[in-house]
Amino acid sequence: MTDNKFQNIIDTLGIDTFEKIRSAKVLVVGAGGIGCELLKNLVLSGFRDIHIIDLDTIDLSNLNRQFLFRKHHIGMSKAKIARESVLKYCNNSDDIKIVAHHADIKTHEFGPNYFKQFNLVMNALDNLSARRHVNRICLSVDIPLIESGTAGFLGQVSVIRKGVTECFECIPKVPPKEFAVCTIRSNPSAPIHCIVWAKMLFGRLFGLADDSNAVTDMDDNIVEGDKDDTDNVIRDELLPLAKQKSYEQWVFHKVFYTDIDRLARMTELWKEKKPPRPLVYDELFSPDGQQTTTTTTTTSNGINSSSGRGLKDQVVMSFQENINMFVESIRKLQVQNEQNGALTWDKDDNLALNFVVSASNIRSHIFNIPLKSKFDIKAMAGNIIPAIATTNAIISGLIVLEAFKVLNNEFDKCKSTYLLKQPSGKRLLLPIDPEKPKSDCYVCSQNFITLKINTKTTTLSQLLNDVLKKNLSFHDPILTVGASLLYEGGDEDLSKEEIEERNKLEQKIIADYKMPDNTILNVEDYLQNFKVSILIIHCETFDEDGKWFDISGKQKDQSTNNNNNHDSNNNNNNNTEDDLDDLEIIENPVDMQIDASSDKSTAKRKEIESETSDSTKKHKLNENNEQ
Amino acid sequence: MTDTEKYDRQLRLWGEEGQARLEKSHICLINGTATGTETLKNLVLPGIGGFTVVDGNKVSASDLGNNFFLDKSCLGLSRALKVCEFLRELNDRVKGSSCEEDPVHLINEKISFFKEFDLVIANRLPEAALTTLSQYLWEHNIPLVVVVSYGYIGYLRLVVPEHQIVESKPDTPLDDLRIYNPFKELEEMADQLDLKSLNSQQHGHVPYITLMVHLLKKWKVDSNGGKMPSTRDEKESFKKFFISNANSFQDEENFQEGVKGIWKVLQPYSVPSDIVAIMNDPKAANLSSTSDDYWVMVAALKKFHETHQVLPLQGTIPDITADTISYINLQKIYHEKASADLDEFTSIVNSLVSSVGKTLIPSEMIKKFCKNVRFLNLVRYRSLVDEFTPATARSAYMISELEQPDSNLVFYIVLRAVEKFNNIYNRYPGFNDEEVDADIPLLKSCVTSLLNDLSIPTTLVKDDYITEIARYGHCELHNIASLMGGVTSQEVIKLITHQYVPLDNTFIFNGINSTANPYKL
Incomplete structure (x- = not known):
């Protein structure tokens, strides 16, 4: 009987499709929520040659949905355990080949040549940069890609085929909401500002050395004046004393006294609000380490209720509790730091989270901002997207249905499908025909971008890291202007001197390094097999606080180029952030919305835009979502 | 604490209260098919209290082909037992049990067995047994969820006499600012x-x-x-x-x-029409000691509205441009007004409670109700008996739906005809490969007779669909089973947590073109 295990599939799909399934070689990128479901569905649908890749390890908070993992797997490779579990459950395991890679897809091992061996790639990713990376490689080697994502009850599946459908980057993603440095450092007015600050402080104290992290300089004790003006400088003489006492006292004194005292003296900042109040360590703790005072706190409205499991994290801790937690977490983190070297912040590491919770709350207290619960801070600091088994199951089922069509080469039948939270406009699933490739897409169509930036202040390092890597998701860019090579990355074959030379180069101002106003810069990434020309336009003022560059996929002359009626009336999307405020996402953006109120014929994916009419209801769907 | 960590990503959707409701629930699954198992899997993972699998079948070769959790070693053993064993592995907090009796027998002989559950998921039950079960559960106000995957097609039906929702969690709730009618x-x-x-x-x-x-x-x-x-x-x-x-x-x-x-x-303040309808429901007018807390609070809301012409204020303001002091002051007056409204509302609730002789409603519940008052919801489903009885069936509606090109409702008709077929021949059409062609006219006559009963023109169901369904031969594809398991468990979670608005009442999934439609049958 096991011979006709797939008889049902042959009966329903037909023998031709089934044969294609049996001979297909497919790649699943990501072994998380969607990845687990997808792997199971593929194997039970007859697929037998599957590669799966994930760099992540299993965490306790995965177990509510990633059903291939158990408690005893925590800390192990997701890809490897997913493979093991599927083979264990599956009946003809000797007939099935699953190759698991515990690795980062964005490495040279998995370049275009690796991708070429597959008939189909399926993304089950949780972040924008990997999605873009896979999108570019699939386009370059012309392999069909099925892209998917879930966020809470919402989900989405779409097929990407070079020249046939729009690609993942045809619709620009809204850039991450970034806060102006001065808001974070000097003038916070909302809890999120203090949370961002606390994460930066974590990096400063326990992370890798990073010159761009200007949150505080631990030995700088100037509270008024300029260090070059030796006569008028006022220093906080208590800081060196605190440093002698203990590490935690030093940190506490520095960030909650010295830095605050300096800010409080800048009277022009505090004309309309209460100035921040520096905290004195010794007043909060008696010499034997016991707390001596209790201070009243501003708490956020109303969450102080009833008992229940886990509720502890949802209650806003008192100011004193935050102080204690801060000191304790610094002590422990310092030990970890000494033992393990530089730490990276992880929302699921309780100690790291405690540090950010307490540090941000103490700072909020100082600036008269409401304190937040650990539960809320975790969501804001960790950019947490809710995730459940049900949505992943639905989306994975849809992916496999699209996979059948792709293998049959039926791209005309492929759909982009959106899963809605509740039946809205009479439907729970919203299938729409994929859009055509956008003629102005810099990835799949014209390979041209206009970048407005201050060429007289921006360094090559900023251009590389913040613009090319962070914003445009290049992995390893090579920069040329005309025939001259300006920059090449990679560490493998370089001598120490050459690396130093390059570091020096990175500090150059771009206008002084062959990239003044009106330069066409060519950027190429071999790993992504991707090349783009960037027109650099010098620009000194930007319309939003904190913004220092602007990218558009369109040519300089927009009016002639923009014959696409899809978004012709909302080029002006400067106000987009108003609609996104409630999400307070720090690292990665909301980048897709579904207009659920429109009916069948007009329903289509929309670019994010400011809300223009009052009846339009939008579903927000985060791309930075389930694996 | 580890539970909070394990459940962190879902607590952000339905909160502690939703989780507590899930953990209190005991769910029954009738028939441990691939669809049934996948549905339960998605409920065991987030931590329901317990489940019981009722299944008289032994594990067969076709189960191995489509049910991920069953392997060769299970062949010939009780499917209820094996499915239960594997599901229990997924979450040690969930209690699972199995019952190896034939569910049809159980329904006919010992129907009180089902009284203990908070929700029943029925899969592949013959129409007669399903009708009996649905009537029983209806009388006991226990939600019934019927799910089938049949080849490329999925079918889901929810049946609950009355489902009350306080937290409907709309996507983009409007702020309750009262600028038009300031307090x-x-x-x-x-x-x-x-x-x-x-x-x-x-x-x-x-x-x-x-x-x-x-x-x-x-x-x-x-x-x-x-x-x-x-x-x-x-x-x-x-x-x-x-x-x-x-x-x-x-x-x-x-x-x-x-x-x-x-x-x-600049829109005049008005109470949303569905809230008005809930306030005017006879259940709010005729309170007794057995009234649900929900209806007592609705009655109180009605009184509050009669006095003030507005609903209690929600009391929160959005993040807007303002200097800190003005913002805090503004926040404060909204907050204080909302507290005052809540106090008044609470005292109305308390006086109603004492006048009808009910026990007090916890203040937390009143607070939650008051906070969500603009988003209350109520779903009254149609019973399966009403749907199945020709005299009460919604034939005109079905005709108008079937007249749409490529209507997915056609699969509903054919699937019901399949049950008719089974009732007559005691097997499913196309079950044996050799009989597919012979079964097509037999299935067609079942379709015709069903359509005649419902007074629906037979031309509205094309033969292609009948052939398609006969070709599926009653099989379950894992992929469709998994997808329907996802849809079903999602709706079950909405029903159990009383959050979000569940589907009303039928859902048909068409895997051929990945479309799906809800229908109100």
């Missing part, structure tokens, strides 16, 4: 505003709410004979007036925020 404290605050006395920094940081209340009052007194702007011209004229009060509209974000939402603000 006393808000109006007083706005009256004190003297724009001319402010410096430019202050001027650009007056919260737009205060600005709007202040300027609306000024405009209507000075320019409109004390009347609110109602015509389009009046609204435009107010808008101009509003903008003219800015020092520099381009630079003052508070004025820009005001203009952005101006059309919404």
Whole structure:
């Protein structure tokens, strides 16, 4: 009987499709929520040659949905355990080949040549940069890609085929909401500002050395004046004393006294609000380490209720509790730091989270901002997207249905499908025909971008890291202007001197390094097999606080180029952030919305835009979502 | 604490209260098919209290082909037992049990067995047994969820006499700001505003709410004979007036925020019609000691509304441009007003409770109700008996749906005909490969007879669909089973947590073209 295990599939799909399934070689990128479901569905649908890749390890908070993992797997490779579990459950395991890679897809091992061996790639990713990376490689080697994502009850599946459908980057993603440095450092007015600050402080104290992290300089004790003006400088003489006492006292004194005292003296900042109040360590703790005072706190409205499991994290801790937690977490983190070297912040590491919770709350207290619960801070600091088994199951089922069509080469039948939270406009699933490739897409169509930036202040390092890597998701860019090579990355074959030379180069101002106003810069990434020309336009003022560059996929002359009626009336999307405020996402953006109120014929994916009419209801769907 | 960590990503959707409801629930699954197992899998993972699998079948080869959790070693053993064993592995907090009796026998002989459950998921039950079970559960107010995957097609039906929702969690809830009809404290605050006395920094940081209340009052007194702007011209004229009060509209974000939402603000305050319908429900008018807390609170809401012509204030304001002090002050008056409304509402609830002789409703519950009062929801499903009985079936509606090109409702008709077929021949059409062709006309006659019973023109169901379904031969594809398991468990979670609005009442999934439609049958 096991011979006709797939008889049902042959009966329903037909023998031709089934044969294609049996001979297909497919790649699943990501072994998380969607990845687990997808792997199971593929194997039970007859697929037998599957590669799966994930760099992540299993965490306790995965177990509510990633059903291939158990408690005893925590800390192990997701890809490897997913493979093991599927083979264990599956009946003809000797007939099935699953190759698991515990690795980062964005490495040279998995370049275009690796991708070429597959008939189909399926993304089950949780972040924008990997999605873009896979999108570019699939386009370059012309392999069909099925892209998917879930966020809470919402989900989405779409097929990407070079020249046939729009690609993942045809619709620009809204850039991450970034806060102006001065808001974070000097003038916070909302809890999120203090949370961002606390994460930066974590990096400063326990992370890798990073010159761009200007949150505080631990030995700088100037509270008024300029260090070059030796006569008028006022220093906080208590800081060196605190440093002698203990590490935690030093940190506490520095960030909650010295830095605050300096800010409080800048009277022009505090004309309309209460100035921040520096905290004195010794007043909060008696010499034997016991707390001596209790201070009243501003708490956020109303969450102080009833008992229940886990509720502890949802209650806003008192100011004193935050102080204690801060000191304790610094002590422990310092030990970890000494033992393990530089730490990276992880929302699921309780100690790291405690540090950010307490540090941000103490700072909020100082600036008269409401304190937040650990539960809320975790969501804001960790950019947490809710995730459940049900949505992943639905989306994975849809992916496999699209996979059948792709293998049959039926791209005309492929759909982009959106899963809605509740039946809205009479439907729970919203299938729409994929859009055509956008003629102005810099990835799949014209390979041209206009970048407005201050060429007289921006360094090559900023251009590389913040613009090319962070914003445009290049992995390893090579920069040329005309025939001259300006920059090449990679560490493998370089001598120490050459690396130093390059570091020096990175500090150059771009206008002084062959990239003044009106330069066409060519950027190429071999790993992504991707090349783009960037027109650099010098620009000194930007319309939003904190913004220092602007990218558009369109040519300089927009009016002639923009014959696409899809978004012709909302080029002006400067106000987009108003609609996104409630999400307070720090690292990665909301980048897709579904207009659920429109009916069948007009329903289509929309670019994010400011809300223009009052009846339009939008579903927000985060791309930075389930694996 | 580890549970909170394990459940962290879902707690952010339904909170502690939703989780507590899930953990209290005991769910029954009839038949451990691939669809049934996948449905339960998605409920065991997030941590329901317990489950019971009722299944008289032994594990067969076709189960191994489509049920991920069953392997060769299970062949010939009780499917209820094996499915239960594997599901229990997924979450040690969930209690699982199995019952190896034939569910049809159980329904006919010992139906009280089902009384203990909080929800029953029925899969592949013959129509007669399903009808009996649904009537029993209906009488006991236990939700029934019917799910089938059949080849490329999925079918889901929810049946609950009355489902009450306090937290419907709409996607983009409108703020309850009362700019159009300000409460006393808000109006007083706005009256004190003297724009001319402010410096430019202050001027650009007056919260737009205060600005709007202040300027609306000024405009209507000075320019409109004390009347609110109602015509389009009046609204435009107010808008101009509003903008003219800015020092520099381009630079003052508070004025820009005001203009952005101006059309919404100028709508007269009204209670949403579905909330009015709930308040006017006879159940709210006829309270007794056995009334649900929900209806007591609805009755209290009605009284509150009769007195004030408004609902209790929600009391939160959005993040808007403002200086800290004005913002905090504004927040405070909304908060205080909401607290006062809650106190009054609570005392109405308490007096109703004591007048009908019920036990007190916990203050937390009253608070939650009051906070969500604008989003209350109520779903009354149609019973399966009403749907199955020709005299009460919604034939006209079905005809209009079937007349649409490529209507997925056609699969509903054919699947019901399949059950008719099974009833007559005691097997499913196309079950044996050799009989597919022979079964097609037999299935067609079942379709015809069903359509005749329902007074639906037989031309509305094309033969292609009948052939397609016969070709599926009653099989379950894992992929469709998994997808339907996802849809079903999602709706079950909505029913159990009483959060979000569940589907009403039928869902058909068509895997051929990945479309799906809800129907109200």
